[in-house]
Amino acid sequence: MNIVKIESLSKHFKILKRSEGFIGAFKDLFSRDYKIIKAVDNISFKVQEGEIIGFLGPNGAGKSTTIKMMSGVLEPTSGSIFINGYIPYKDRKKYVKNIGVVFGQRTQLWWEIPVIESFKILKEIYKIEPHIYNENMKLFNELFNLKALYPIPVRKLSLGQRMLCDIVASFLHNPKIIFFDEPTIGLDVSVKNKVQTLIKDLNKVKKTTIILTSHDTGSVEALCRRLILIDKGSIIYDGDILKFNRIFGAYRTLKVELEQFEGSSIEVLSKTIGEKFPCKLPIPVRKDDDGWISLTINQDEVKLQDVLNYIMKEYPIKDLKIEEIETEDVVRKIYEGELV
Amino acid sequence: MKRFLYYPRLYTLIVSQYIKARMQYRADFFISSIGILLESGAGFFSLWVIFHSISKLVGWSYNELIFIYAFSLLAITPSQLFFDNIWHLSSHIRQGTFIKYYFRPLNMMFYYMSEVFDIKGFTKLALGIAAFIYASFKLGITWTFPKFILLLTLLFSSSLIMISLMIMASSTCFWTGEASSVLIFVFKFGEYSKYPITIFNSFFKLLFTYIIPIGFVAFYPSKFFLRPTETNILAYLSPVAGILLFVLAYLVWKKGVNSWTGTGS
Incomplete structure (x- = not known):
């Protein structure tokens, strides 16, 4: 049963568009400029x-x-x-x-x-x-x-x-x-x-x-x-x-903090990793706001250990951690076509 | 019968537990009680000082003013005892904790107000009763049974007016997110109910009679006992004003409850 x-089911909220700054805040007091937020959509x-x-x-x-x-x-x-x-x-x-x-x-x-x-x-x-x-x-x-x-x-x-x-x-x-x-x-x-x-x-x-x-x-x-x-x-x-x-149980996020790593070489790293470890979809390499570099790895395709070994050989590593895949990454993967 | 007793029984249960818990803060109770005594006592003291140099204030004697003052204290007490949680509504709304009141099979206003019972209100009550007895003794008012019933009815409707005004003021925060200033504004106006409306100019007389009807909290009802011959038609409207205002306040509250969207968690 x-x-x-x-x-x-949908829920839309009418939200006042906020302007920036002090004058903007004052303007908002009289503004009738709303936007619709679709919090839940069908x-x-x-x-x-x-x-x-x-x-x-x-x-x-x-x-x-x-x-x-x-x-x-x-x-x-x-x-x-x-x-x-x-x-x-x-x-x-x-x-x-x-x-x-x-x-x-x-x-x-x-x-x-x-x-x-x-x-x-x-x-x-x-x-x-x-x-x-x-x-x-x-x-x-x-x-x-x-x-x-x-x-x-x-x-x-x-x-x-x-x-x-x-x-x-x-x-x-x-x-x-x-x-x-x-x-x-x-x-x-x-x-x-x-x-x-x-x-x-x-x-x-x-x-x-x-x-x-x-x-x-x-x-x-x-x-x-x-x-x-x-x-x-x-x-x-x-x-x-x-x-x-x-599908997602095999995913791990490898996070490394590298020494003397300039932002420009993230593309280089991404490219070499892509060449070295070919997957159905290239391994996403991105630099987080805190300076850490994270790679989301599907262990069914590539051994996490191999990727780590490769990075360690190329760059001096300051610190590292391995985490389960984050919800945001799952969502991204689904948009990319997995799980259909 | 059992259905009828559901809310009173529940209220007694919740409040008795609440009082038991609050009794652990004895120092807080005594200090705030002394505070309330001083605050309300200062009101009486200023009356005493004024009447030291004049014998009448726009035709009202010292003891008559004490009577009105005491009446207003008694009328404000229930809002403090039973509806004190009204002061916390803004913070519940802002922090999103108000959401829990939707989840019990209870009337939401009942559930919300039952959570706080301000025992310090008893201090105000005691002071009000003492001053009331003193003034009516000095004025030589004879208390018959019908008169006493009239007094209770009028006190009840006066309390309703005060409570309704406070509920309406604080309910604005369902839309604005913040109502403290509106609430304090109304509460401060409540203070003016301690004086005869006739001492104000005609603008405030109109304001306090029809717009923010605090004249009905103490002044108009007191006239029944002080100047029965001068009672004007408005005094009879006191209970009607009380009930109508409460209905209005409840509708405003309900509208607010239904339109509040809550903060994301």
Whole structure:
């Protein structure tokens, strides 16, 4: 059964064109010069009950706007949206009874109040039956030892602890669907893993449909089987994460900081690398703002080690790092024709 | 019945927890209470100083002015106790934290206002009651049951006027992103409600009666008790003005909530 049905959904914002400088700022006070920003532009997709879906995209791609429309905050400019039998922005109060929302670093628990009291308030708000409440609290304790945090006011929790409490709280009233907007943003690796395990386990036990957004590939890979990649307001990929992984899992970004390397020779380096390591598409070599040079390498085609050896032979290397492919690079690759 | 009690019960639950938490900041409570006592006390003191050299102010006696002053303190108290979160609306809007109020199956204004309960308002309340009793004793006002009911009705509608003005002022930030100056402006005008409207010139008389109706906060309703024979037709409109303004304020708030787009995260 489809719990989410979204068809040709768009959200356009009218934004005042800003002029530069002090005089420009003064002019803006009286300006009627608007431009239209297409934050979300004609997207359609369906979600099955119980699925975990990851929305991936660079900053400003339209993920948050989509989630805001799905959670009933924003009214779409056009298109239809139907979730759990409701039109979110129209029947907000009825609709939100059966959803949960966790928005990045902004807690929805009561700032001054101890964690357990926040849960009791939620019990009243959602009119949760005592046996369901107790059952859920027991489950939360089994999955993740929460008891130690009960008496602490929310404002005294660390970011990670707060995130875990917010996640658990969003499951308390047995919602049909939960939205997580950037649940792992700003967390260190070990807490990130904890958050991912918690979401995964709760989804397994509760069969709750989960929709999450992220700007980093790692946390989507860890959680979702289906991925929707969004850029400039449009969906550019919607499908199995395994297929996605097969293609992008092999990619690594090699970053090197070279000594005595002038900006002019970046073309030379790019050319020689292209000749030395022929690929389907030439290996992109670019110079970042911080002076580092990064090469995105498909390990299925070329051994990263060979490229590194070559560079080391030619130029003295000051420092180097190897990273997973960035979302921006994934988006670029898709535009270049991969994954079709 | 259960449905009817849903919001009161929820409010009691949230606020009692909030007060419990706030009690941890005892020093803050005492210091700000002393501040409020001094601030409101200074108002009474300046009245006392003025009436040291004159016996009447445009026909109003010292005790009558104390009565109006006390009435306005009592009328402003509920806005401080129950609606103090209004002062934080601008920052919630600017930081995008306002978004969370959309996600609970609650009336959004209720949810938003229930989050803060300013216990310091009790200091104002105590001072208001004391001054009110003092003035009505000095003026020899006899309190009958119907009169007392009238008093409560008028205080209720006066509070509504003050609350509505503050809600409308702060709701402007849904469109502008910043409402502190508008809010302070309205709040400062509220201060003028402590004086008889007749002491102002005709421009301000019109302004405070029809445009920013703070004359209805304390002056017009007080006349019922001070000069029953001089009561003009406007005084009867006080409850109507209160209810109409609140409806208007709620609509402005609702329009703001619906049109706010939120900041990207």
